[in-house]
Amino acid sequence: MAWNEPGGKNNDPWKNRGGRDQGPPDLDDVFKNLFGKFGKMGGGSGGSGKSFGTVGAGILIGLLVVIWVVSGFYTIRESERGVVLRFGEYYKQVDPGLRWKPTFIDSVIPVDVTSIRDQASSGSMLTEDENVVRVQMEMQYRVVDPYRWTFAVTSPEMSLSQALDSAIRYVVGHSQMDDVLTDGREVTRQRVWEELQSILEPYDLGVTITDMNFRDARPPEEVKDAFDDAIAAQEDEQRFIREAEAYAREIEPRARGQVNRMNEEAQAYKERVILEAQGEVARFAELLPQYEAAPTVTRERIYLETMEEVLSKTSKVLVDTKGGNNMMYLPLDKMMEQRSSSTSSPARSSTTPYQSLPMSSSDNSGRPSTVNSGIRDSRFGSGGE
Numbered sequence: 001m002a003w004n005e006p007g008g009k010n011n012d013p014w015k016n017r018g019g020r021d022q023g024p025p026d027l028d029d030v031f032k033n034l035f036g037k038f039g040k041m042g043g044g045s046g047g048s049g050k051s052f053g054t055v056g057a058g059i060l061i062g063l064l065v066v067i068w069v070v071s072g073f074y075t076i077r078e079s080e081r082g083v084v085l086r087f088g089e090y091y092k093q094v095d096p097g098l099r100w101k102p103t104f105i106d107s108v109i110p111v112d113v114t115s116i117r118d119q120a121s122s123g124s125m126l127t128e129d130e131n132v133v134r135v136q137m138e139m140q141y142r143v144v145d146p147y148r149w150t151f152a153v154t155s156p157e158m159s160l161s162q163a164l165d166s167a168i169r170y171v172v173g174h175s176q177m178d179d180v181l182t183d184g185r186e187v188t189r190q191r192v193w194e195e196l197q198s199i200l201e202p203y204d205l206g207v208t209i210t211d212m213n214f215r216d217a218r219p220p221e222e223v224k225d226a227f228d229d230a231i232a233a234q235e236d237e238q239r240f241i242r243e244a245e246a247y248a249r250e251i252e253p254r255a256r257g258q259v260n261r262m263n264e265e266a267q268a269y270k271e272r273v274i275l276e277a278q279g280e281v282a283r284f285a286e287l288l289p290q291y292e293a294a295p296t297v298t299r300e301r302i303y304l305e306t307m308e309e310v311l312s313k314t315s316k317v318l319v320d321t322k323g324g325n326n327m328m329y330l331p332l333d334k335m336m337e338q339r340s341s342s343t344s345s346p347a348r349s350s351t352t353p354y355q356s357l358p359m360s361s362s363d364n365s366g367r368p369s370t371v372n373s374g375i376r377d378s379r380f381g382s383g384g385e
Helices: 026-039 046-069 144-151 156-173 177-181 185-200 219-291 297-310 332-344
Strands: 073-075 080-086 089-094 097-100 106-112 118-126 133-145 207-218 315-318 327-331
Touching: 046 327, 073 080, 073 106, 080 144, 089 133, 089 144, 106 144, 133 156, 133 177, 133 185, 156 185, 177 185, 177 207, 177 219, 185 207, 219 297
Parallel strands: none
Antiparallel strands: 073 097, 080 089, 080 106, 118 133, 133 207, 315 327
8 A cells, every 4th residue: 555545644754763744854954964974983073073074075176176177078070170169259269189178168169161061042033034933052062161150140051041042033033034944054053153152252151162053943833834845845956956066077077088089089180181181292293293204194094093993982883885885884782782692592592693683775776785795894984995
């Protein structure tokens, strides 16, 4: 049965052994009893009690001093710098390592100077052409001066957030909507960075901006689909331009090579024609004395050589009969074709090619002339031998 239950009042823990009911012990009585015991241990006399009380007070003070000294040790991490305040006023800056400070006199504020911190800002903003866009950007920065970061402004994080928001709104308010949403994003990011630096410079917060990220920029939801189509069209335009440039870079060396080849061929043709002309001039210069010595023979020889060169390039032969004006035509190209076809087909191998030759002329009586009536080479002409 618990002491506070009905019928359990005899179990009251504060009731003394004599049965007298009393409350919880007073702290003053406890301390008096404690010091009284110390006095008895010192010999029971009044002088001895006073000396022992003095020794106990000294031990207590020494213990407090040890605790005060031990509590003053602290550690600054490698990535931090410590800002020491003495009685609330800036005193000095300490480097990483194990340090000591007088407790209740100095206080230390550790500041991380190595880590890269983030600060984001977003919101709906009005552009220069009176359109609304929602922009979201993120700034990355690092503390370089712990003292300025701690004491330059009341709340450095809040100041950075407000400065970033102000820079974004200023740049977006002086930009076209298409520039913010499409191909002007990089320019907008760079302008926000520069504007933010100019805003933070007078405050001297002791920070340096390491990067600025343009995370998102989108139009209002009501016209989002139309803007997505416009952005896709612009991306296709840029892709086509890059493909055309790649094709130009591919075809240009080939065209230059063809141009160089044509120039070299033209130069070679020019030199060949010049050399041939010079050779003809030299040949006629050598032929002139021979012509002056025997003009008839020389003229006939030149004529024969010329006709031989011309007639050697044709497959047609003209013959005439002796003593008549009839002219016959022998198509040698047809004859060769018939001979090749007769060789490929054995059924027609007994047929001579001369049977299918037409005569190109006839005599005065209308009868065709024969071949065995005397044939002369056409290069000697139709009259005289």
